[in-house]
Amino acid sequence: MIEIAGVRKSFGRLEVLRGIELDVAEHEVVCLIGASGSGKSTLLRCLNLLEPVDAGRIVVGGDEITARGVDVNALRRRIGIVFQAYNLFPHMSVLRNVTLGPQKALGLSRRQAVDVADELLGRFGLAGKRDDYPDRLSGGQQQRVAIVRALAMQPDVMLLDEVTSALDPELVAEVLNVIRELAAGGMTMLIATHEMGFARDIASRVCFLDAGVILEQGPPTQIFTTPQEPRTRQFLDRIIAAGRL
Amino acid sequence: MKIFCIAEALILVFALVLAVLRSLPGPVFFPIRALAIVYADFFRGVPTILVIALLGFGAPALAIDGVPTSTTFWGVVSLVLIYTAYVSEVYRAGIESVHPSQEAAARSLGLTRGQALASVVLPQAVRRVIPPLLNDFIGLQKDTALVGILGSVEAFKQSQIETSADFNFTHYLVAATLFVAITIPLARFTDWLVARDRRRRQAGALT
Numbered sequence: 147m148i149e150i151a152g153v154r155k156s157f158g159r160l161e162v163l164r165g166i167e168l169d170v171a172e173h174e175v176v177c178l179i180g181a182s183g184s185g186k187s188t189l190l191r192c193l194n195l196l197e198p199v200d201a202g203r204i205v206v207g208g209d210e211i212t213a214r215g216v217d218v219n220a221l222r223r224r225i226g227i228v229f230q231a232y233n234l235f236p237h238m239s240v241l242r243n244v245t246l247g248p249q250k251a252l253g254l255s256r257r258q259a260v261d262v263a264d265e266l267l268g269r270f271g272l273a274g275k276r277d278d279y280p281d282r283l284s285g286g287q288q289q290r291v292a293i294v295r296a297l298a299m300q301p302d303v304m305l306l307d308e309v310t311s312a313l314d315p316e317l318v319a320e321v322l323n324v325i326r327e328l329a330a331g332g333m334t335m336l337i338a339t340h341e342m343g344f345a346r347d348i349a350s351r352v353c354f355l356d357a358g359v360i361l362e363q364g365p366p367t368q369i370f371t372t373p374q375e376p377r378t379r380q381f382l383d384r385i386i387a388a389g390r391l
Numbered sequence: 392m393k394i395f396c397i398a399e400a401l402i403l404v405f406a407l408v409l410a411v412l413r414s415l416p417g418p419v420f421f422p423i424r425a426l427a428i429v430y431a432d433f434f435r436g437v438p439t440i441l442v443i444a445l446l447g448f449g450a451p452a453l454a455i456d457g458v459p460t461s462t463t464f465w466g467v468v469s470l471v472l473i474y475t476a477y478v479s480e481v482y483r484a485g486i487e488s489v490h491p492s493q494e495a496a497a498r499s500l501g502l503t504r505g506q507a508l509a510s511v512v513l514p515q516a517v518r519r520v521i522p523p524l525l526n527d528f529i530g531l532q533k534d535t536a537l538v539g540i541l542g543s544v545e546a547f548k549q550s551q552i553e554t555s556a557d558f559n560f561t562h563y564l565v566a567a568t569l570f571v572a573i574t575i576p577l578a579r580f581t582d583w584l585v586a587r588d589r590r591r592r593q594a595g596a597l598t
Contacts, residue, residue, distance in 0.1 A: 196495050223501035233496035237514050246510060247500030299500060 147172045147334050148193070148303060153202035155188055162188045164358035166202070170303075170336060175329045177345035177366070178338040180355035181381060186338035187230075189355070190305045193336065194227045207302055223251050226296030227305040230312050232288045234280040240267070240291050241276040244298045252299065259298075266294045270324055286317030290324055297328075304328065306337040310344075342385055346370050354378045392573070394463060395535045398470040399528060405471065406478035411508065413479070414486050427479075434476035440537050443469040447541035466538030474531050481523045485516030518588055525581040532573060 148170040155163040162185045170176050178186040191197040193204060195211060195218050203212045211221050235243050244267065245259035254262070267273050270290050280288055289309055296304060306325065310318045322344050329335065329348050339345055345352055346366045353363040354375070362375045373379050412420075413427040434442075446469045451460035459465070489512050497507035539551070 194499055196499060219498075219501045219503055222499055227499045229492065229496065231492060233492045235493065235496070235511055235515075237518065246497075247502065250506045250510065251501035295500070 149205040173332045177349035184355040185358045226301035230308040232292045285313045286320045304335045402474045405475040409479035410482035431476045462541035485520035
């Protein structure tokens, strides 16, 4: 589904990604873990071409997205992304937030887009919020709307960029439950997260990023119980010390 | 009043176009950006009365076929030229105040740059600059009096005529009252727009 080969990305003199190699199969849920600044978010943004890569290639569903002259907009319709800070459109109602993409980018009629939005909002317990504006919602509700907004485009892949990091602790669960439901439905996902317990539950594979490379990867039980790399052990020890695992 | 209304409508449109041109990214658009900057700097730099006099007296004096000789026309043109420069800066500040993550979110849904601008960035930008826009409206409203030197009739000019007829200066007071009578409702209208927007966003909070 996704093939990432030799991807490099620098911001000025800071090299954030230093040769990422990663393949993700269909229906797979891959969790990216690692310290802040290890390149998790940058990798996800590169996958959605929000950041152009400096070197390497990314293939999604058989199409090389890093090729020259690729239709960026067509590509982004197939790859949903959810951000840490939700990034809902504050001047639009929840419903309009969700229907904007399908109407403008997919060319759905207003009627069709509303049907899709109502179905998704209902499924994720947001039916009563459809006419509210984002600033009247809790963080957890806003993030669920952001997930629904991405889902409304019916993407092949979902990229989740630390989607619970900005939430109050008691609101984390409702968002994680939505993601669990997506995983159960067979959605292919790439998830950057600091929620180690969640990663252990949900991931088919966990990748530990360190200084811009994937230092170690494997099934969650292996990564969390018998990590091979000293750096991975150090990272997990710090997480355990902080009471987050 | 007619001058003000026509000029205002044109300014709102042209200034927005200018602000958008100036926000075009990439080296390809450098000449356009540069032109937009030169325009804004020039017309914010020259005194309004100079432009009005130059165009109002100068353009008809050229006596070229097809060039309008109406002083009202050239008055409007002058005001539009100058205020477009000011108002485009206000719009630009609004556009830049919208966080880039908003455009990123729109683009991530597959919207084109133009669609993201029209649906997500500009609506938020315009809402934020309504108060400073009003500021410029009021300035424009006062500067329409300058067009009077060209001989088209507006409140100030009319009061001059009346004054010279009977040496009674209360006409100036009447003219001033007229100006204020227009700007104050405009200010209240803007307050109302802003308040309505806030109410709408908070609506449904209790459901």
